[in-house]
Each structure stands twice: as structure tokens, then as C-alpha cells.
Amino acid sequence: MFIFVRMHSTVKKSRKVQIEEKATTLFREKGYAATSMRDLAQVLGIEAASLYSHIKSKEELLQKICFRMADRFFDAWKEVETEQNSYAAKMQKAAIAYVQVITQNTDASAVFFNEWRHLSEPHLSKFLSMRNDYEGRFIEIIEKGIAAGEFQQVDSKFMMLAILSSLNWTHNWYKPNGKLSPEDVANKLSNLILNGLKK
């Protein structure tokens, strides 16, 4: 057995982690409801019943994926709080932090954005309130930016939705091995948001 975590490539992943990873991929590709435990078992080369030696339920997998992503987004926000110059700069930092989380976890992001509605209570409510919290942080930046005279006078909630939706979409096309780094993507997007398409 290897010593725990030496290099990424040589880590022996626990079966549980392997299951979670394959589940993430499958949930992304086929959707949560359309992915069966037998599908999941098959890609791991075991029987469906064997999965239950490692996990509690199918939904537990979804919960792990969704709330782990939520944690990553909140963690990334710490970067935003360090920014003290302008609200434009703060918005840019928020976009960069956000896009970085997405591009570093494209499969989990897709599940996070598309499959959360299959969470049961009370997880669903918790998820929605976290999302609400996060969206509020973007609204706050926009509103303070308007008050400070930096931004156009726009409907802040409306603008938050437009901005986040273009950031959220990133997981659908971003290729981790492509020519664009997460920073490139985030910078291009925040440039579009702040300055628009026109010259």
C-alpha cells in the first residue's frame, strides 16, 4: 500500500471515492434520474448490490456532489473579500474565483447546476438557501458599484442573473486541456460583463 497522498498520479483512491467520481460523470452525462445503480456498478466492474458496502444510497451521492461544490464556491469567495480597490475589480475577482471553481470541476459543476432539484428535503431547502446567499453577494457588489457611481443604473437582481448565467454556462464547453486557462476564461467573461461587446 502507498503512503497516503504522495503524488496525484500514484494515490490509491478508496473505492468510495472511485464510486463518487464515476457517479459524477454518469450523473452529468445521463442525468441523475436516468442513471441507475446498475449503470454505475457496471462502469466500476462490480455488481449494483456491492455499491452498498461503500455508500448509503443513490441520493447520498448526489448530496455529496452538490454540497461539495457549494463548499468550493464559498471557499473561493474568500479571494473576493481581499479586494478593496473598486467594485469593478471586486466583480472581476468574484467572476474569476467562480469560474475557476467551475473549470476545475466541470463534471461536478454540471451536476451541481442541473441535478440539484432531485435532492430531497431538507437538503433541497438548504441548497436553495445557500444559492440565495451566494446570489446576494453578487447583488451587493452590483448595488454598491451603482451607489459608488461605477456601474450603470441597472436592476441589480436582473443583472446578477444575467452575469451568473453566463458564468454558469462555462462547464458546458470548457475543456480542461484546451488552450484557455481558467484565468483566461474568467478574464474574458468579466471583460464582457464590465465593458460589453461594443468598442
Next chain:
Amino acid sequence: MFIFVRMHSTVKKSRKVQIEEKATTLFREKGYAATSMRDLAQVLGIEAASLYSHIKSKEELLQKICFRMADRFFDAWKEVETEQNSYAAKMQKAAIAYVQVITQNTDASAVFFNEWRHLSEPHLSKFLSMRNDYEGRFIEIIEKGIAAGEFQQVDSKFMMLAILSSLNWTHNWYKPNGKLSPEDVANKLSNLILNGLKK
């Protein structure tokens, strides 16, 4: 029996149309895979087996919803072709036409954007090629706008994705009876796209 189509409110809808409408709502709320024919039958007050006097299969419902939306998007594009002034104006017209289709069909839009992957072949391929066609039209406007010196020099495909994603998101929050008209939404969004958030 009423004469066919006199007023919206007094039209006697065929059972088939009623089924398609309820299916659209359910597919939107629960997702295609998680919606059962028994669910659908229940909201109509009939037995699941009775549905099959009117429709061929569950997937046929999804196909109808998806391709009817696709038709609406292509229809709406005719408006864009009439615009001859500037590429900014053309982009604005495209955004308006697009958002109008979405806001006038929020449930069907949600299904169109989220459930298309459950289409089987050859419908899936047809769907994807139509989407590709449509995206290409946005790319063309962006590229010609850049060539004409109207737009910043940006990656046109990247920009198309960012723009469409913020338009696509509209169905998630738009309230048909709210204070914003489809035109309002479209104008605000195209203003953001063209001019950005900054003053």
C-alpha cells in the same frame, strides 16, 4: 362544439393538446426521466393507459416540445434578417427575437434547454445540428461586427456562448405576469451584452 379558434379563452383544446401542455409543465418541474406516464395521467384525471389513445409514446411528447421550440426560434430569426443598419442593431434584434420566444414559452423553453439529451437518435442528432446552425448565426453577427470595427476583437465562439447563455437563462426567472415585458427583458440584456455594466 365550438368553432375552431375563436378566442384563446374559449377554445376547446383537443385532449392531445392538453396532454402535451401538461407534459411540458411536468417535464419542466421534475425532469423528463423523473416524470412517469402515471404522473402525467394523474394531473389529467385519467389512467396512464388512456394516454396512449392520443399519443404514441412518452418520447414523442419530448420530441414535439423540443422541435416545436426549435421552429419558434427559427421563425423568430426572420425578424433579424430585416435589420440592415449595424451589427449592434442586428445583435439587439437577435436578442430580442430570441428572448421573446423564451418568455412566451417558459415551460417549453426549460424543457428545450434541459431535457433534449433524452432524445433518441436520429432526433438527437437533428436537434444538435439545428442548435449548431443557430449558434453559427450569432457567431456570424459577432464576426462581421468585429470586421466592421463595431465590436471589440474577441473570440467569436466564446462570445456567442457567453451571450446565449445569459439569454438562455431567462426562462428560469421570467414571470409572464410580472412587470417586465419580453421587450424590456430583451433590451436590458442586449444593453448589458453590448455596453457592459460599467459606466
Next chain:
DNA sequence: TCCTGTTGCTAACGAGCGTTAGCATGTTTA
């Protein structure tokens, strides 16, 4: 009046679902 179309039912089909029980094997830890 007969025909055709619309609408709906009950009963049932084979298949797949998530999950549990109970057991076996090998590996690590004490």
C-alpha cells in the same frame, strides 16, 4: 341508422428500479 373518431377503462406484460440480507474472501491492525 351506421360508421368513424374520440375518449376512457381494466388487466396485464416484461423489464428495470433502489435496496437489503446473508455470506465469502482477503487484507490490515492490534
Next chain:
DNA sequence: TAAACATGCTAACGCTCGTTAGCAACAGGA
């Protein structure tokens, strides 16, 4: 060496799935 853990199996549970067969009631048009 013994206990504990990790990993996997077969068999099966109760349930739901989409769908079909066959039949019945009623409407509108010829």
C-alpha cells in the same frame, strides 16, 4: 493469531416503469 475492516458476491424484495390488448361508451357526420 485473532479481530476488524474492505470489498464483493448471489438472491431476492417490493415497487414502479412504459406500454399493449381488448373492450366500452358516446359523439358527429354520412
